[in-house]
Amino acid sequence: MLTEDERHRYERQIGIREVGEEGQEKLKLARVIVAGSGGLGSAAAIYLAAAGVGTLRIIDHDRVELSNLNRQVLHWDRDIGRGKVESAGEKLSQLNPGVRVEALAEKIDETNASRLVRGFDLIVDGLDNLPTRYLLNRAAVENNIPFIHGTIYGFEGRVMTIIPGKTACLKCVYRGLIPPGRCPAIGTVPAVIGCIEATEAIKYIVGAGHLLTDRLLVYDGLAMKFTELRVKRDPNCEHCGHLVVRDRQ
Amino acid sequence: MSIRIDIPPYLQPLTDNREVVAVDGRTIGACLDHLVRQFSRMGKMLFDEKGSLHSYVGIYLNGEDAYPDELTKPVAEGDTLYILYVIGGG
Numbered sequence: 419m420l421t422e423d424e425r426h427r428y429e430r431q432i433g434i435r436e437v438g439e440e441g442q443e444k445l446k447l448a449r450v451i452v453a454g455s456g457g458l459g460s461a462a463a464i465y466l467a468a469a470g471v472g473t474l475r476i477i478d479h480d481r482v483e484l485s486n487l488n489r490q491v492l493h494w495d496r497d498i499g500r501g502k503v504e505s506a507g508e509k510l511s512q513l514n515p516g517v518r519v520e521a522l523a524e525k526i527d528e529t530n531a532s533r534l535v536r537g538f539d540l541i542v543d544g545l546d547n548l549p550t551r552y553l554l555n556r557a558a559v560e561n562n563i564p565f566i567h568g569t570i571y572g573f574e575g576r577v578m579t580i581i582p583g584k585t586a587c588l589k590c591v592y593r594g595l596i597p598p599g600r601c602p603a604i605g606t607v608p609a610v611i612g613c614i615e616a617t618e619a620i621k622y623i624v625g626a627g628h629l630l631t632d633r634l635l636v637y638d639g640l641a642m643k644f645t646e647l648r649v650k651r652d653p654n655c656e657h658c659g660h661l662v663v664r665d666r667q
Numbered sequence: 668m669s670i671r672i673d674i675p676p677y678l679q680p681l682t683d684n685r686e687v688v689a690v691d692g693r694t695i696g697a698c699l700d701h702l703v704r705q706f707s708r709m710g711k712m713l714f715d716e717k718g719s720l721h722s723y724v725g726i727y728l729n730g731e732d733a734y735p736d737e738l739t740k741p742v743a744e745g746d747t748l749y750i751l752y753v754i755g756g757g
C-alpha cells in the first residue's frame with residue numbers, strides 16, 4: 419500500500435499505463451542487488467532509487483579514488499578515501515529516504531556470492547571485471563534470480579537480461595576470460611548502459627514490455643548506434659547447461 | 668563473394684579505424700583469414716597458436732551466434748559477420 423507522500427512522489431510514473439499504482443507497489447516491495455557502485459552501478463542505483471525500489475543492496479569493497487570521479491557519479495570529490503558503499507548509500511538515501519539501502523563492503527568471491535544474493539528478486543551487474551561477473555552469473559543461476567548484465571569499454575557498452583533456466587546466461591555468450599588490463603572509460607557510456615539496466619530492472623519488477631533476453635544489445639558511442647545480437651542457450655554451458663537438459667526431459 | 672565484417676570499436680585500432688571491412692570466403696574461417704591477411708594484427712586477437720578462435724571471441728553471422736564450430740560454417744553473398752570481443756569494464 420502506498421502512502422500519500424509516495425503517490426505524490428511517484429505520480430508521473432504511476433501515470434504510465436504499464437506501471438500504475440500496482441506497479442509502484444511492486445517496486446516498493448522489490449529487493450534488488452546492485453553489485454558494484456562504479457560507473458554502471460552508480461547510474462543504475464540512482465534510477466532504481468528514484469523509481470522507488472524498496473530495498474537496494476549495494477555491494478562493493480573498494481574505496482573512492484580521484485580517478486573514479488569522471489564516471490562514478492554517486493561519488494564526489496569530498497568522498498575520496500571513503501568506502502564506496504558508504505558514499506553511495508548516503509547519496510541514495512538523500513535522493514529517496516523511502517528506499518532501504520543495504521551497504522555491504524564485501525568482495526564478492528566463490529565463498530560468498532551465493533549467500534550475498536540469496537533472498538533477492540533481481541541482480542544488476544555494476545561490476546568492473548569479468549571473473550566476478552562469472553561468479554555472480556553462477557550465483558544467479560544457482561538461486562534462480564534474474565541477472566541484468568552490463569559492461570563497457572571506452573565508447574562501447576553492452577547489456578543483456580538473463581532469466582535463469584529460460585534464457586541464455588552470461589556464460590552462454592562469453593566463454594572465456596580476456597587477458598587482464600585497465601579499462602578505459604568515459605562517464606556517459608556506463609550512464610547509458612546503467613540506465614538501460616535500470617530500465618530492464620523496472621520492467622521486470624512491474625511486468626511490463628519485452629525484456630532484453632536472448633539478445634545482447636551493443637552500444638557504439640562513436641558511431642552512435644545500437645546493434646542487437648541474437649544469443650542462444652548453450653546446452654553445454656558450464657553454468658546453466660544442466661537446466662537446458664532438464665527442460666528437454 | 669563479398670562478405671561484410673562489422674568491427675567493434677575495441678578492435679577498430681587494428682583495422683586502421685575502419686568500422687566495416689569487406690572480405691571474400693565461403694566459410695566464416697575463410698572470411699576471417701582474409702581479414703587477417705588485410706590486417707595482420709587481428710590474427711593474435713582472434714586466434715590462438717593452434718589456429719582456433721580464442722574462447723573470448725564470439726562470431727555472429729547475420730546477427731546470430733555462430734557458436735559452436737564457427738569457422739566451418741558456410742557464408743553467402745551479402746552476409747554480415749560481427750566480431751564480439753569480450754569486454755569487462757564497468
